[in-house]
Structures are given as C-alpha cells and as structure tokens.
Amino acid sequence: MSDTIVALSTARGRAAISVIRMSGEDAIDIAKKFFSPFPAQPNFLKVGKLKTEHFDEQAMCVYFAAPHSYTGENTVEFHCHGGTAVAQAVIETCLNNGAIMAQNGEFSKRAFINGKQNLTNAEGIIEMINAETASAAKAGADLLENKLGKRITELQDRLLDIVSSCEAALDYPEEDLELPTVNSAKSILKDIVRDLDTLISTSTLGKVAKYGIDVAIVGKPNVGKSSLLNALLGTDRAIVSDIQGTTRDTLTESVNYRDIRFNFVDTAGLRDSSDVIEIEGVKRARKAADSADVVLNVTDDPSDRSVYPTIRPQVRIYNKSDLFDEPPCCVDSLTVSAKNGDVGIIKETLYEMFSAKDIDSSDLLITNERHLDCLKRGKQQLVCAITDCDVTTLDVVTNDVKRAWEILGEITGSNAQEDIIDRIYSKFCLGK
Ligand SMILES: Nc1nc2c(ncn2[C@@H]2O[C@H](COP(=O)(O)OP(=O)(O)OP(=O)(O)O)[C@@H](O)[C@H]2O)c(=O)[nH]1
Ligand SMILES: [Mg+2]
Structure with missing residues (x-):
C-alpha cells in the first residue's frame, strides 16, 4: 500500500486559484474528513466547504477513482482560492489527516510505476512545462503522445525478431528450424542502423526547437x-x-x-x-x-x-x-x-x-540528451553486431543485438534502471 501524498500543483504565490492534489489509497477517505459535501461521483467538480484549522474555505473538489486517474491511484484535487496562506492551510489539513508531503515529480513517478505513462511520456511533460516557445511545447507534446516511444518499440520488435529466430534455431537444433543466415541478419541490422541514423540526425533541429x-x-x-x-x-x-x-x-x-x-x-x-x-x-x-x-x-x-x-x-x-x-x-x-x-x-x-x-513540418525530433545518448549507444552496439556477423558465430551476434535491444529500451523505460527513473522524475516540479 502506498502512502497518500499531497502537494500544491499550481505555482506558488498570488493567483486566482490554487490546485492542491492528493494521491494514494486513502486520498478519498482523508478528503471526506474535511470537505463536505464530498462529490457523490468521480470526475465531477463539486462546490463545498473545506474546513481547515484556521478558517473554512469555499472550494471545489473533484476525485478520480483508481485506476482512472493520472497516477493510477485514488486522487483528489481541491480547487481553492489562490495565494500562499490558503494553499498552506489546505495542505496542512491534508497532512494532519494522514497525508504526507510529496517529493518532486512523485505523482508522475507513481503514474509510471502504475503503467500510466512511460519515461518518454514523462519527459514530454517536463519539456512542455519548461517550453518557452510553441515549437518546444510541440516537441514535448510529441513525446507525451508517445511518438518516439512507438518508433522505438517498432525498432525493438525488429531486433527481437532476429534474436528470437536465432535463439530458437540455436536452442532447439533438433526441431530443424532454419537458422537465419548471417547475411540476412546483417542486412536487417543495417536497415535498423540507417533508421537510427535518421532519428539521430533530427537532434540538431531538436536542439533548435528546444x-x-x-x-x-x-x-x-x-x-x-x-x-x-x-x-x-x-x-x-x-x-x-x-x-x-x-x-x-x-x-x-x-x-x-x-x-x-x-x-x-x-x-x-x-x-x-x-x-x-x-x-x-x-x-x-x-x-x-x-x-x-x-x-x-x-x-x-x-x-x-x-x-x-x-x-x-x-x-x-x-x-x-x-x-x-x-x-x-x-x-x-x-x-x-x-x-x-x-x-x-x-x-x-x-x-x-x-x-x-x-521544425513545423518535422514528424519527430529528438530533443532530449538522454534519448540521443541511448540512440547513439544502441547504434554503436548494432555496428558491433554487424562487424561480428563477419568474424564470429550467430550466437555472439545475438548477444550484441540483445544488448542493443536493452539500450533502446532505456528510452521508454521498458528496461530502465532505478537511478535513471529517479533522475527523470526529480526534474519535475512539486505537485506534478
Ligand atoms: N551611425 C551609426 N552609428 C552606430 C550604429 N550602431 C552603433 N553606432 C554607434 O557606434 C558607437 C558604438 O556603439 P556600441 O553599440 O556601444 O558599440 P560596441 O561594439 O558595443 O562597443 P564596445 O562595447 O565598446 O565593444 C555608438 O556611438 C553608437 O551610437 C549604426 O548603425 N550607425
Ligand atoms: Mg558594447
């Protein structure tokens, strides 16, 4: 069971409204203790009274029931009057009733853990939040839409085809499966390297956009x-x-x-x-x-x-x-x-x-250093595989291809290590 976390999701300071978000198994029960009347059904904003220790706040509340929320957990949002003091009092009320303060990016990290987003989606959100021009925001929106993720999954599938047919042939020789020839593997690998090169070359324009x-x-x-x-x-x-x-x-x-x-x-x-x-x-x-x-x-x-x-x-x-x-x-x-x-x-x-x-007409731009690094390393590994095709046996090539598959997986997080995930989500602001 995860803790219920709370944070201010809008910017700090004087503003028309503040949005305070809570997420976790107990989020709805906690909110019911001090907001009434609590909305009867999810996804609808309800006007009501939010009782803080110091004053009653006229606010709106909406809840999203797990798994149909941004984080995939029960989530409650309070739309309150803006300003530091009101937001602070509402957050304190949540904390006093059992929530704990969220870390930077913790809502989004939970969304990742619960399968609601992959790493490139998350990075897309960061890029959109940080965007200073519409072209930078578009690059972020493309990531969020998973354009890169889909392209990477396609490339990974092609690599997996090579790996699986080689492994099947190597592991079950008695089945008399046709062993893919080194030449056919090599030509598929060359195609994939070409596709990676095309993606890598968009990074120059991606940097301009971002x-x-x-x-x-x-x-x-x-x-x-x-x-x-x-x-x-x-x-x-x-x-x-x-x-x-x-x-x-x-x-x-x-x-x-x-x-x-x-x-x-x-x-x-x-x-x-x-x-x-x-x-x-x-x-x-x-x-x-x-x-x-x-x-x-x-x-x-x-x-x-x-x-x-x-x-x-x-x-x-x-x-x-x-x-x-x-x-x-x-x-x-x-x-x-x-x-x-x-x-x-x-x-x-x-x-x-x-x-x-x-930039406007481009289908997909690489705007993120981490993605570029993975693409370059993945390509390097495949170049090794192509060289190995000439000098060694198919099982060695298979290992190279598997490694390249893993490296590309780091982009979407299908194969990302804990520290990469932590690094990405720590870039988020509080409340996201
Ligand atoms: N007639 C004319 N004078 C200009 C033009 N551009 C700049 N100046 C004049 O040239 C002088 C130097 O301008 P700055 O912009 O300070 O030159 P700078 O290259 O930044 O100089 P430093 O900071 O000392 O390196 C000023 O008297 C400007 O008014 C121009 O297009 N036409
Ligand atoms: Mg000058």
Missing part, C-alpha cells in the same frame, strides 16, 4: 555590437557609447522570432589591453563565441574582410550602413544599421541557416 539558437556577437570595440543587441531585442538593454570598451562582461538576452528562440550574447570588444577587467572581458567574449551555435562577426568597416578565428559557423555583419558611401562587396555577409533598427535580415538569415522552418 533551446533555440545561441548567437555570439563579437568584433572590435565600437563597431556597434551592443547597439545591434538592442536593435535585435527591440529594447534598450545594453549600454551603448562612443567610448571604446563600453561593454566589459557578456550579456545574454533571448527573443523569439517566428517561434524560434534566439539567445543573443553581447560581448566585450576584442582588442589588446592592459586593463585586467578588459582582459577578462575579452576572454569571456572568446568563450561565448566558442560555445555559440553561430558567431556574428561584426565590423563597421566596409573594406574589412577579416574572419573571426572559430570552428563555429559565422556570419560577417557590416554595421553602420547609414554611414557607408558604397555597399560592402562581400557575399556571405549582411549589411545592417543598428542605428536605424534595420537588422531583421539577421534573424531571418539565422532562421534559414538553421532550417528552423522545417
């Missing part, structure tokens, strides 16, 4: 980097002046453009200096460029062809076009004027560069 694009703005002092940041954000965020070395530290601000998040980092102007603070600023600027998805190499000199030394993709930006007599000649560069606010081309170019428009 986190957005990190853009470092670098260049010499006074070329207008901070002015560009302000123009890109549409707010007067960074200090701008005609004194060289105005920006000392990196400054990151995000803005959504066509439903993609751009994380712009303004940096200190690059130059040699004896000022310790400026030296540190330049060091941070280079670090920001090294970890960005793309570098905007800004200059205000139309004849400047310099390339910023980085392995990251970069776009040269000619700023202050309002002062140019002749437009700069170079292709693969953008000419803008931060002063006139004429910088839209930068966002549009980056949007195209990262194929962000494909």
Whole structure:
C-alpha cells in the first residue's frame, strides 16, 4: 500500500486559484474528513466547504477513482482560492489527516510505476512545462503522445525478431528450424542502423526547437555590437557609447522570432589591453563565441574582410550602413544599421541557416540528451553486431543485438534502471 501524498500543483504565490492534489489509497477517505459535501461521483467538480484549522474555505473538489486517474491511484484535487496562506492551510489539513508531503515529480513517478505513462511520456511533460516557445511545447507534446516511444518499440520488435529466430534455431537444433543466415541478419541490422541514423540526425533541429539558437556577437570595440543587441531585442538593454570598451562582461538576452528562440550574447570588444577587467572581458567574449551555435562577426568597416578565428559557423555583419558611401562587396555577409533598427535580415538569415522552418513540418525530433545518448549507444552496439556477423558465430551476434535491444529500451523505460527513473522524475516540479 502506498502512502497518500499531497502537494500544491499550481505555482506558488498570488493567483486566482490554487490546485492542491492528493494521491494514494486513502486520498478519498482523508478528503471526506474535511470537505463536505464530498462529490457523490468521480470526475465531477463539486462546490463545498473545506474546513481547515484556521478558517473554512469555499472550494471545489473533484476525485478520480483508481485506476482512472493520472497516477493510477485514488486522487483528489481541491480547487481553492489562490495565494500562499490558503494553499498552506489546505495542505496542512491534508497532512494532519494522514497525508504526507510529496517529493518532486512523485505523482508522475507513481503514474509510471502504475503503467500510466512511460519515461518518454514523462519527459514530454517536463519539456512542455519548461517550453518557452510553441515549437518546444510541440516537441514535448510529441513525446507525451508517445511518438518516439512507438518508433522505438517498432525498432525493438525488429531486433527481437532476429534474436528470437536465432535463439530458437540455436536452442532447439533438433526441431530443424532454419537458422537465419548471417547475411540476412546483417542486412536487417543495417536497415535498423540507417533508421537510427535518421532519428539521430533530427537532434540538431531538436536542439533548435528546444533551446533555440545561441548567437555570439563579437568584433572590435565600437563597431556597434551592443547597439545591434538592442536593435535585435527591440529594447534598450545594453549600454551603448562612443567610448571604446563600453561593454566589459557578456550579456545574454533571448527573443523569439517566428517561434524560434534566439539567445543573443553581447560581448566585450576584442582588442589588446592592459586593463585586467578588459582582459577578462575579452576572454569571456572568446568563450561565448566558442560555445555559440553561430558567431556574428561584426565590423563597421566596409573594406574589412577579416574572419573571426572559430570552428563555429559565422556570419560577417557590416554595421553602420547609414554611414557607408558604397555597399560592402562581400557575399556571405549582411549589411545592417543598428542605428536605424534595420537588422531583421539577421534573424531571418539565422532562421534559414538553421532550417528552423522545417521544425513545423518535422514528424519527430529528438530533443532530449538522454534519448540521443541511448540512440547513439544502441547504434554503436548494432555496428558491433554487424562487424561480428563477419568474424564470429550467430550466437555472439545475438548477444550484441540483445544488448542493443536493452539500450533502446532505456528510452521508454521498458528496461530502465532505478537511478535513471529517479533522475527523470526529480526534474519535475512539486505537485506534478
Ligand atoms: N551611425 C551609426 N552609428 C552606430 C550604429 N550602431 C552603433 N553606432 C554607434 O557606434 C558607437 C558604438 O556603439 P556600441 O553599440 O556601444 O558599440 P560596441 O561594439 O558595443 O562597443 P564596445 O562595447 O565598446 O565593444 C555608438 O556611438 C553608437 O551610437 C549604426 O548603425 N550607425
Ligand atoms: Mg558594447
């Protein structure tokens, strides 16, 4: 029998309403002690009086009977007035009547244990809660809908076919079962590796959908980097002046453009200096460029062809076009004027560069590092299996394939270890 847990499911603080959720075998009995009239049937909200130690709260109550609830257990929700004190008093009342405080993600963990969701569903919920753009929320919704889970189960089934036919043939030689040839196993394995590669390749776009694009703005002092940041954000965020070395530290601000998040980092102007603070600023600027998805190499000199030394993709930006007599000649560069606010081309170019428009039409994107790691490890194991096909016997290949099956199972949790499960659910907020 599980304890009955309670937590505030809505955000803490001043709000119109708070939802407090209780789950566990005794949830309904506990709620009946202080809420009346208790709803006569499940799944219907009922207005009533919730007696706390300090005051009577006019609230609504709904219960869900096991197994037809989010957690799969008896669950009760109180929809109360918002604010810290009311929620606190209702939670205390639940605790005083036998419930215990829930851990982060414990409701969802129970849903997993009771077979109501798999790990990718859970991770989908986390991604939806954390989403800052609709494309990030869509990626979460796809996980919740189990799109990835279904794809993985299909791949696992194909692997299991190989394992089972090999094992049957190896274990029951007297049955005279046809032993799958090494060649047929190899060709199926190659197909599966190709499918895994396709999934893995979606992770680049998946990262764009989930986190957005990190853009470092670098260049010499006074070329207008901070002015560009302000123009890109549409707010007067960074200090701008005609004194060289105005920006000392990196400054990151995000803005959504066509439903993609751009994380712009303004940096200190690059130059040699004896000022310790400026030296540190330049060091941070280079670090920001090294970890960005793309570098905007800004200059205000139309004849400047310099390339910023980085392995990251970069776009040269000619700023202050309002002062140019002749437009700069170079292709693969953008000419803008931060002063006139004429910088839209930068966002549009980056949007195209990262194929962000494909996010909407994509069927399934890998947005989660853990999933990517499992896919890569699963693929690696199958590549071993394919090599083993040439150098060893089918039973060794079978073991490789079994291991790959297990690794892919970690994605949905059909084969996940306790610590992976704990790690995932601890990322949830309280009350989820
Ligand atoms: N005419 C014109 N002036 C600009 C433009 N963009 C920036 N400036 C001016 O250039 C000067 C430097 O601008 P900042 O944005 O502070 O330059 P920065 O690259 O951030 O400089 P540091 O922080 O010192 O590295 C300021 O006087 C701005 O007003 C532009 O598009 N046109
Ligand atoms: Mg600056």
